Amino acid sequence: MKTAERTPFAYRTIGIIRTPHRDSTHTPYQPTTASSHEYECFIELAETYLPALARLEEFKYIYVIYHMDRLHRSVEMTVIPPWANRIQVGLFASRTPLRPNPIGLSIVQLREIRSNRIYTSNLDVFDGTPLLDIKPYIRDLDSKTEANCGWIDDLPDRDHLTLHIRGIPHDY
Amino acid sequence: MKTAERTPFAYRTIGIIRTPHRDSTHTPYQPTTASSHEYECFIELAETYLPALARLEEFKYIYVIYHMDRLHRSVEMTVIPPWANRIQVGLFASRTPLRPNPIGLSIVQLREIRSNRIYTSNLDVFDGTPLLDIKPYIRDLDSKTEANCGWIDDLPDRDHLTLHIRGIPHDY
Numbered sequence: 648m649k650t651a652e653r654t655p656f657a658y659r660t661i662g663i664i665r666t667p668h669r670d671s672t673h674t675p676y677q678p679t680t681a682s683s684h685e686y687e688c689f690i691e692l693a694e695t696y697l698p699a700l701a702r703l704e705e706f707k708y709i710y711v712i713y714h715m716d717r718l719h720r721s722v723e724m725t726v727i728p729p730w731a732n733r734i735q736v737g738l739f740a741s742r743t744p745l746r747p748n749p750i751g752l753s754i755v756q757l758r759e760i761r762s763n764r765i766y767t768s769n770l771d772v773f774d775g776t777p778l779l780d781i782k783p784y785i786r787d788l789d790s791k792t793e794a795n796c797g798w799i800d801d802l803p804d805r806d807h808l809t810l811h812i813r814g815i816p817h818d819y
Numbered sequence: 820m821k822t823a824e825r826t827p828f829a830y831r832t833i834g835i836i837r838t839p840h841r842d843s844t845h846t847p848y849q850p851t852t853a854s855s856h857e858y859e860c861f862i863e864l865a866e867t868y869l870p871a872l873a874r875l876e877e878f879k880y881i882y883v884i885y886h887m888d889r890l891h892r893s894v895e896m897t898v899i900p901p902w903a904n905r906i907q908v909g910l911f912a913s914r915t916p917l918r919p920n921p922i923g924l925s926i927v928q929l930r931e932i933r934s935n936r937i938y939t940s941n942l943d944v945f946d947g948t949p950l951l952d953i954k955p956y957i958r959d960l961d962s963k964t965e966a967n968c969g970w971i972d973d974l975p976d977r978d979h980l981t982l983h984i985r986g987i988p989h990d991y
Contacts, residue, residue, distance in 0.1 A: 656830045658828045696911070696919065699909040699910040699911045701908055702908040702912040702969065706967065706968075712924070714828050724868070739875050740874040741955070742955070742957070747952070750884055754960075754961060779828075780919070781911040782911070784966050785966075785969065787971075787984075788926075790963050791879075791880050791962050793879070794878075794879050794880040794957075794958040794961070794962055795880075796959055799959075813959070
């Protein structure tokens with residue numbers, strides 16, 4: 648592992664993600680569908696890649712992969728997720744942005760493509776975040792209905808917390 | 820976009836993926852659960868990150884994110900998926916490994932963690948592939964049952980092709 652640890656890979660921006668989120672106070676923890684306006688979140692793809700969008704619009708959901716470029720805290724081996732009362736878990740058992748490689752992954756609804764702009768449901772990233780990749784979300788491959796929610800399933804107020812994480816409005 | 824295009828991000832290996840797949844002839848197109856032996860596929864995480872695995876084992880599925888380091892062909896804007904008869908789609912509407920940033924994403928079953936080895940169902944990657952990240956697959960966030968399969972839904976032999984992509988044995 649020593650040798651491998653020293654080999655860096657160079658990735659480059661292929662577009663910019665535009666959202667109304669300027670700071671962590673107003674950025675959702677996860678992508679949400681409830682509160683975003685129609686044309687508020689979009690990906691501005693570098694024009695070079697326009698032909699690479701062919702037939703993407705036929706998908707209802709896409710993966711957006713990006714470089715989390717505004718992290719100022721250091722990476723810790725364990726984290727306390729902000730929405731789960733004082734539970735401590737390993738960083739790989741969490742979706743914390745503070746990871747050895749700050750690669751972000753969000754699954755969002757694809758709403759419309761206009762030229763090099765890909766309009767989506769609410770993206771949980773800061774405005775101006777550099778885009779690394781877009782992949783189609785293919786239900787038959789990616790929707791694992793037999794999956795679970797790991798340690799989240801053990802939380803006493805699990806269902807309520809899940810509404811918070813997903814940004815779904817509720818009365819209690 | 821011109822400036823952003825010139826800014827590279829440096830990621831580093833945090834582990835090595837071990838599989839029995841040495842060349843593209845024998846590597847599945849997508850992760851499969853049908854044909855893998857019990858301890859054939861595993862991630863060997865750099866030992867530094869051992870504490871970061873805490874409570875990961877409670878998840879049934881994980882995302883494995885890796886650097887596809889053995890691509891020799893150049894990136895094309897459109898691709899013809901090998902299993903879909905002569906259909907041409909944009910690279911972002913496909914899961915081709917030939918992408919502007921060669922970041923691979925696989926969803927696999929987590930079978931067991933023994934020290935720094937994470938045993939999984941069949942991974943669709945070459946043996947020795949550098950690991951970039953592991954994230955938990957959280958059913959309530961990631962399983963989008965209302966998603967579709969995009970242009971794949973329009974293929975005449977769609978259901979049959981899906982069995983091939985997923986590596987599920989069948990008689991016809």
